[in-house]
Amino acid sequence: MNKIFETPLYPYRRAPEQDEERIMRHKVVVVGAGPIGLSAAIDLAQNDIPVLVIDDNDKVSFGSRAICFAKRPLEILDRLGAGDAMVEKGVEWELGRVFFGAREVYRFNLLPEAGHKRPAFINLQQYYFEEFLVRRLRELEAEGRPVEIRGKNKLAAIGAHEDHVTLEIDTPEGPYNIEAEWLIAADGAGSPTRRMMGLDFVGKVFEDNFLIADVIMQADFPTERWFWFDPPFNRGQSALLHKQPDNVWRIDFQLGWDIDREHELKPENIDRRLRAMLGENIRYELEWSSIYTFQCRRMERFRKGRVIFAGDSAHQVSPFGARGANSGLQDTDNLIWKLKLVIEGNAPESLLDSYDFERILAADENILNSTRSTDFITPKSEISRILRDAVLDLSARHEFARPLVNSGRLSVPAVYDGSPLNTADALDGPAISRPGAPCPDAPLGDGFLLDRLGDRFILLTIDAEAPDEIEEDGITVTRLSLSVRDDTTGALKRRYLADEPSAVYLIRPDQHVAARRPSWNENLFRAAIRRATGKE
């Protein structure tokens, strides 16, 4: 087994509060040091908002979990200073192969669109992902940023008040109490915070089980994704083979509903399945095996006063389409700049209602997509199986049927259409950069556009005039001035202008577009800034 599973990354240490009578009030407490809690903490620390992370564990997450990280989260990680580590370690794949029964029906090549810094996605074990985030957090701590992480600190009780939250924390040396002005609950799908506050978590349980085996093989399988529908070695079910770094392969066997878990998890039974799939003579070492079931559900609201839910605690999706961690990262990306403005008194608390609006919209989109994938992979009725099989049979011969094959749709960011923070679109520009959309990347000289955005409001001008800096009620907006003359690849024009000669974009700290017009107009942009910060 990989030893990172066993290394305490933030071992328990006695905290000052444990020896004090007085109860200390923290600015922000994050419960949970999974991918989402760690990202939230890094973002806050980078913005100099004091943050304390507590986790009842002291290691990376155990076992087989996320492996597929999409482009938008990688871009967010760039903003958080952790993108390079992930992409360097991760593996990229472009070729996918689809099998139906004993035969290969087709292959596809996900040729990435040119002119983006980051690939469409990478495969990387979640334990590396978390390890790199902890490393980044430590780096910020060493720089003197206000961040602290406490292992073996388990949230045991919570009290929600109008302007603060009280927490009782269990440790190996007994409990202690603290208070928080704001609490971010990133404590996973089983969220104790959610449970203790008696909040709902409703949705659909899928009656299916999956056996996951992460195996280490010195095999020369190419770096591809193989997906089987109804293969001879797993009749009536599906299977997936996916490459991860360090010669680790993720193998996923659908098992169906009525199964004997203990029987399936016996090493000799896993071995039998693996050999039937990969050949009698394979040599491998089992890194991890587990059986999971899944659900698609979300909370009705992601915020309850001073407690804000993010990641799996707020929404849970099936793993098809890799939308769990990917969407959770976009939760914190959306949340932290808003929370910063509210904490610093530069925006009303109601700005946080837009977190609910925007991220619920995204959660619903993710649930819809992963439910559709599940319905294709596991047909629920005789007729849906007939249709599914017809699609697969046709896909071998006719290209038209291939887009109907659904073994998981790539996770793409939600566009916040209809968000209360958007100003009505006033540019006849491309739809991909309309208000609410995440800014598409584009090459800029030796670098990329997205590296020049983020963390603050930006006025992006393309062949248009505007002041270099404006301030509107505590919000400073800085100009980034570009011209199509420097746009050697044409990507900037394609993604931001279409046929318009010029444009001015107001871009939020999370790199989403708030407003756009063909040219500068002081009154209208001031109104757009107020709107984007919850003041109109």
Next chain:
Amino acid sequence: MPDTTDLILTPNLDNADDFYATLLAAHEGLSKEESDALHARLLLILANHIGDNKLLEQAIEAARKAG
């Protein structure tokens, strides 16, 4: 909605009897299972040819209501 996206529900087949015979012939000798599969493939091919989701929704609705 422009007329062009409207589903044709008046006679439109070049030769109705010929088409019907061809359709039956395609199913001849097939088991129920094979026929169901053929049926499904045919449906998907035709749907792709039509291509327009609005038309297809109207077709589904017309089929539902007639049963």
